[in-house]
Each structure stands twice: as C-alpha cells, then as structure tokens.
Amino acid sequence: MDTIKLTLPLKEEDILRLNAGDCVLLSGKTYTARDAAHKRIAEALAKGERLPFDLSGASIYYAGPAPASPGHVIGPCGPTTSGRMDAYTPQLLAQGLKCMIGKGERSQIVKEEIARHRAMYFVCVGGAAALLARHITNCRTVCYEDLGTEAVRELTLCDFPAFAALDLRGGDIYRR
C-alpha cells in the first residue's frame, strides 16, 4: 500500500494534507509519556510550574517500553491505549503538543481539541512491539526517571509504521 514518509516535528502542511487511514512512516524525535507522566505534567501545569521538556510543536508516543536487552537501543515498545490520556490531552494541546501516537479511539472532546489546535493523532499496531522497536534508533530518558517504564523518554524514530487516525476534515479511521 502507498505510504507517506513524514518527519517529526510535523509541519502544518503535513497535517493539512493527511487523511484518516493514510499509511505513514514516521522519522524524527518524539517523547514517550503515558498515565503517570501525564498526571505529573498536569499537576505541574496546575501549579504554574515550568515543564522539564518543551511541548511546543512536540510529539508524544503513548508507550512504556520494556527494558532493553544487551545489543538493543530499547526493549519492545508498542502503543498503549490513548483514551486513558484523554483527561489530560486538552491541557497538553494548549501547551503546543502537535502530534500523538497510540492506539484506540479518542473522546469527542479530544477529537475536537485536536482539530482546533491543528494537531495530528496517529495509531500503530498493538502487539507489534518487537517490530516497532526496530524502528527506534535512539532512546534517552528526559525526566521522571523514578516512574520506571512510565518515565518520559525521547525516542528517535526511523520509518516507524503508523496510520493517520484523524484528519482536519473530520475523518476518523475508526468511524468508516
């Protein structure tokens, strides 16, 4: 099938031309954050604190990798369920978050907020974690190291296979 190669951070023109269902290969930098990290980010924002990393234009992959075995950059690293982050996502979009990668449907409010902020939501195949890890060429811990697998990491992706889940014309990969 046709694939669209994209580089992170995403450009506005990339987001404008994508259609829900497009098969993409993502390269470039993304952070990881899941439940516990989102809670900390939200608490920091509520207190008016500066975040330990800049969300402006950034991408977040909802993932908590397993530890890397010797000779590997990272352990298996597939997507976790994005909907659990919905409660926090509007706040992160307000901070400039432009791209999310995960699996599963988003709430109606989050879908509207993603469109309003001209951001993008990609999904990848759950349970393909060893394969997806092959497309991660670098990994470093950014903050919240005490959270273990839930720490915020910065990953470098190389041709990471995903699908555009939403688009700015109201398309939704899960609502055909």
Next chain:
Amino acid sequence: MRVIYAEQIKQTVKRLIYEANFFISSDISAAIDAGILAETSPAAVSALEQIRLNYKIAAEERIAVCQDTGMCIVFAEVGQDAHIEGGGFDAAINSAVSEAYGEFYLRKSVVSDPLYDRTNTRDNTPAVIHARIVGGESIRLLVICKGFGSENMSAVKMLKPAEGEAGVLDFIVDTAAKAGANACPPMILGVCVGGTFEQAALYAKLMTARGVDSANGDVRYAQLERTALERINSLGIGPAGLGGKTTCLKVNIHALPTHIAGLPAAVNVCCHASRHAEAVI
C-alpha cells in the same frame, strides 16, 4: 506421597514466563496467517503482516512479543498427595516472577496500591495465584502473562435467566464491540457462563488460554462459540481496529452450574498475543 521442592516450582514458573513472553503458540500464528488470506483491505493485511513479523522477531531475537508483559497469573492444580518442601508455594512463585522479569528484560507493570500511591513494585510481583487441590501427586501450572489493554475491556454481567442464549450472545458481542481497537484485535475472548460472580470471571480468564483451535465439548456451546465469533467478525472492527473481517480469532466458552435465580456471564478480553504456557511437575 511425593516430595516436590519449592525450587522446582520456582524454576518451572520462570521457564513458563520465558516461553509465554517470547513464543506465541502455533494455533494463534495459524489463525493470523488465515486472516491475512481472508482480508482484502491493505490496512488490515498490513496490520496482520506486522503482527506475524512481530512474532517472528520476538522468537528469533528473544524480544518480548509485547512491551506489556502483563501481570503474571498462575493457575495451579496441586495434587493432594504432593508434599512441598524447601519453602512456601506462593513465595516460590513470587520469587520466580521477580527473577524472570529482571533476567528476561520484561516490563515491570505492577503498582502496590491501586488508588492512592500507585508505586511500582519494581519486580512485577505479586503474582496472581489461583490454586486448587486435585487428586494425584503432581502439580500442574498454567502461567498467563496478561496485558491490561485488553484486560481493561473485560466485563462481568449478572443476567436474568429469562435473557437466555440471546442475552448471553448480545453481552459477548457488545463487550467485543466496546473493546474495539483498545484490546489490540484480533482479540481472543474467554467466556464463562454460570457459576457465581467471581467464579465466572476466573473461568473466563482460563478460557483465554484454551487455544484458538479448541471447541467446547457440548455441541450447543460449541455452536454458541461459532455464532458469537461470526457476529463479532461482522462488526467490521478488523485487525488493530483498522477495519476488516479479522476482529476475533476465537470465542472460548465454559459453562458452570449456577443458582436458580441467576445467569452470570463473564467475558475476559485478550489480545491476539495470548501469552500462556503450562507444565506439570
């Protein structure tokens, strides 16, 4: 009476955790292959091909099939003539989990307090242990490493007896529909009908590991398994939720005696990567 050492139990559970996390059983691989042939949309084929390649990479490179290496659940059938020496039964299992999740680079996903602290226990303990006393002098161990993407989509419902087969069928199909992409389809459903509230849930979990090439021995329940599967696969959810025919690989149903007033049903949702292994000591 036969003596079984706690160390044997520990080493067996470690080996089963290893097998479960790196090697997907051949019945599931065959069902994925069949799905690739059945699907027509490029996205559905692509998702299933990624899943197939993932199993291969996991087995060859010893990388866990999924990053969510789950909570470790152990079903034990302990022969009443077996005598365990050299340590406690639960302690042996928890020691196995602690060592295995470290040595095999598996993810530690367990928090000690569910609501307030949510502090990671750092070694994936405690295991969830269900032991039953049976005849004989052996111990049968079934290890299931259960991810929570699918666990979160599971459900128990106390139906009315009058709701009957149609009610049970609707509950199974609705649970699959709600699970959607969150459960990492193609999913496997473990179902129990009957029993009590907690017993239905327990047997539903066991049914996730019965194999996707199995069938209930009672033709009526075997037919119910097929009907539920057909209805779920006509929902259009498809592999990874991207649309298609391969939403569910198998519905495994277990039936139990129940109360005159009740018709409990439990559906334990499992992703395609059902990680389980068993052994007899």
